[in-house]
Amino acid sequence: MIQFLLVSGLLTLSHSSTPKQPNIVFIVADDMGYQDVGFRGSNIRTPNIDRLAREGVILEHHYVMAVCAPTRASLMTGRYPIRTGFWKGNLNIVEEFGLGLDETLLPEMLKRNGYATHGVGKWHCGSYSWDHTPAKRGFDTFFGLFLGGQDYFTHRDAVEGLLLDLRYDYHDQSGTFVDDVRGDLDGRYNTYLFTNESLELISNHDKIQPLFLYLAYTAPHMPDGAPAEDIKRYTSDSMKESRKTYASMVSIMDDGIGKIADALKDQGMMDNTILIFTSDNGARYTSQGSNYPLRGGKGSFLEGGVRGVTFVNSPLLQKTGYTNTNLHHVTDWYATFQRLAHDNAQKHDKIQLPIDGVDIWRSINDNKPCRDEILLNLRDSSKYLGTQGPVAKWEICDNCFELMGGPPINAKEFFVLRWNNWKLLAGPAFELQGWSSKNKQDDFLSFKDDQGNSFIRSLASGTILFDLSTDVREETNVADQYPDIVEKLLKKKQGYLNKMKSIGHSKFAYDISMVDDVYRPWVEDV
Structure with missing residues (x-):
């Protein structure tokens, strides 16, 4: 976008x-x-x-x-x-x-x-x-x-x-x-x-x-x-x-x-x-x-x-x-x-x-470093207020309007952090994708899961750790080799969770009619 x-x-x-x-x-x-x-x-x-x-x-x-x-x-x-x-x-x-x-x-x-x-x-x-x-x-x-x-x-x-x-x-x-x-x-x-x-x-x-x-x-x-x-x-x-x-x-x-x-x-x-x-x-x-x-x-x-x-x-x-x-x-x-x-x-x-x-x-x-950590995002179901009824796909999917080619992937529970050269993706539901080709000469390149199945895009779970200093293409999960780094980064999650704003399931005015087919705000008092 x-x-x-x-x-x-x-x-x-x-x-x-x-x-x-x-x-x-x-x-x-x-x-x-x-x-x-x-x-x-x-x-x-x-x-x-x-x-x-x-x-x-x-x-x-x-x-x-x-x-x-x-x-x-x-x-x-x-x-x-x-x-x-x-x-x-x-x-x-x-x-x-x-x-x-x-x-x-x-x-x-x-x-x-x-x-x-x-x-x-x-x-x-x-x-x-x-x-x-x-x-x-x-x-x-x-x-x-x-x-x-x-x-x-x-x-x-x-x-x-x-x-x-x-x-x-x-x-x-x-x-x-x-x-x-x-x-x-x-x-x-x-x-x-x-x-x-x-x-x-x-x-x-x-x-x-x-x-x-x-x-x-x-x-x-x-x-x-x-x-x-x-x-x-x-x-x-x-x-x-x-x-x-x-x-x-x-x-x-x-x-x-x-x-x-x-x-x-x-x-x-x-x-x-x-x-x-x-x-x-x-x-x-x-x-x-x-x-x-x-x-x-x-x-x-x-x-x-x-x-x-x-x-x-x-x-x-x-x-x-x-x-x-x-x-x-x-x-x-x-x-x-x-x-x-x-x-x-x-x-x-x-x-x-x-x-x-x-x-x-x-x-x-x-050229003086100013930070060593970036929260790329955290999504936690405990921060959704109210769980009655179905959850609209717009609320739980980053890939709205099905722009990604196919039904949305409901990646709704994850913690993604960069700390120094380390990148952590962890949780029960986060999205993985393959690789772009140079100058878009070929289609998106696929990746394989632990069972050897090939995907261009898939929902994953568990813990993935990349060392971006040696693996900018994010090809190799080194979580098993560096359990101390994984533990250190996972401990940071609670601090971010404490700052997290809880939200209710949004209202959607699907039946709203716009005068003269012009998009305008429809709520008078907030």
């Missing part, structure tokens, strides 16, 4: 200095494969991403969540999904669930420190009430979609293709909230629309204020689609036709990223801006994306599902042109930006909930 491009002003001064507030531009790509950039040997052309990455710092071990909504929720709060309830997985189109209104979201925190805040693209953090939508969660303006995906041309939902979900939301001069549904843009490719809106925001920005621009592309998330003229750029390339469409989606996004970087320079803003790019999760194994050489993809907690394509670019960086191998997590940006914005959480009336992210500026700027 996505990649993130983050532009943010990181500082050349020492960690203890008090510099000018930087501009922050955060760009996200959706369901983009780990290998699907030129600097990783892809046959997809991404010259702008490649240049920005090579001139900046590539974050090799930057972790995200396995699917879209939990990654975005983690970015917006600086908190693990176990604290927000997004440990349950993705959001259904008519699910009454979202980030709690007691959360202080990233744009809200930056806005109270003087930032102009603008959201463009995909939200996917909850929209069942208007109070959960982005222009009421800290963004001055929002242009994009509330849901998890849409047709690139009709801008209707990616599930049924019926509901229009493209809008421009803001508060007018009198403070009245305005929801301007943009049906007039039917037929126009949304990646172009999101880029153009971002360029306009940069061009019109009053440089007296620091800027926070959050640009969350839907590319290259399904449904696949690109203008015919753009697909022609891959006419002579030796790849499947479906791969050509996917490649075009990525290249159009890359074009936009290059224009945004140029606009920042033209406006004299880049000198105080940091640019970061990351994906929200890996490519789906049924898509034309490639996570090579990593194992797994979207929906799994194997490296291909949760290791994002990430880099930081800024003239403010002291050290550039290298690959940083320290551990980082998507929650860390909140803490990093909070310090850069000079925010004092204690002085505000709204209580800020505990965050899990750490300030990673020194790690990026000075």
Whole structure:
């Protein structure tokens, strides 16, 4: 479901200095494969991403969540999904669930420190009430979609293709909230629309204020689609036709990223801006994306599902042109930006909930490790309130809407942790997947279980330990060789369980009717 491009002003001064507030531009790509950039040997052309990455710092071990909504929720709060309830997985189109209104979201925190805040693209953090939508969660303006995906041309939902979900939301001069549904843009490719809106925001920005621009592309998330003229750029390339469409989606996004970087320079803003790019999760194994050489993809907690394509670019960086191998997590940006914005959480009336992210500026700027442990997720049935009746598949499956090709796998009980170079997967129900081929030349490669049966994707149980320092492809379970490491990591589970938010089974408004076939929130009072 996505990649993130983050532009943010990181500082050349020492960690203890008090510099000018930087501009922050955060760009996200959706369901983009780990290998699907030129600097990783892809046959997809991404010259702008490649240049920005090579001139900046590539974050090799930057972790995200396995699917879209939990990654975005983690970015917006600086908190693990176990604290927000997004440990349950993705959001259904008519699910009454979202980030709690007691959360202080990233744009809200930056806005109270003087930032102009603008959201463009995909939200996917909850929209069942208007109070959960982005222009009421800290963004001055929002242009994009509330849901998890849409047709690139009709801008209707990616599930049924019926509901229009493209809008421009803001508060007018009198403070009245305005929801301007943009049906007039039917037929126009949304990646172009999101880029153009971002360029306009940069061009019109009053440089007296620091800027926070959050640009969350839907590319290259399904449904696949690109203008015919753009697909022609891959006419002579030796790849499947479906791969050509996917490649075009990525290249159009890359074009936009290059224009945004140029606009920042033209406006004299880049000198105080940091640019970061990351994906929200890996490519789906049924898509034309490639996570090579990593194992797994979207929906799994194997490296291909949760290791994002990430880099930081800024003239403010002291050290550039290298690959940083320290551990980082998507929650860390909140803490990093909070310090850069000079925010004092204690002085505000709204209580800020505990965050899990750490300030990673020194790690990026000075290559100094900042953490040795990342919770990739924890799901425990004891944290579901109420067990009467059947549980909706959306609540217990990360692979919602059956995008993974086949019925959902109910991976509902697991503990996944990275500690130093060790990776633990444990529990009675977690998903395993096979491997991507290079440049998606072949189908997903299968793996064998303990009985010798071959699978591309399967539900597993027990305890698996990988040593990522020697086994980045996660081919060999070394749990039996290192029982002391397994024991040490399993003991950490209870501490995370104590922080975990219990949630009830969500309500689903399957019988809701949307006026004029436009997607809108349907709950008045929360």
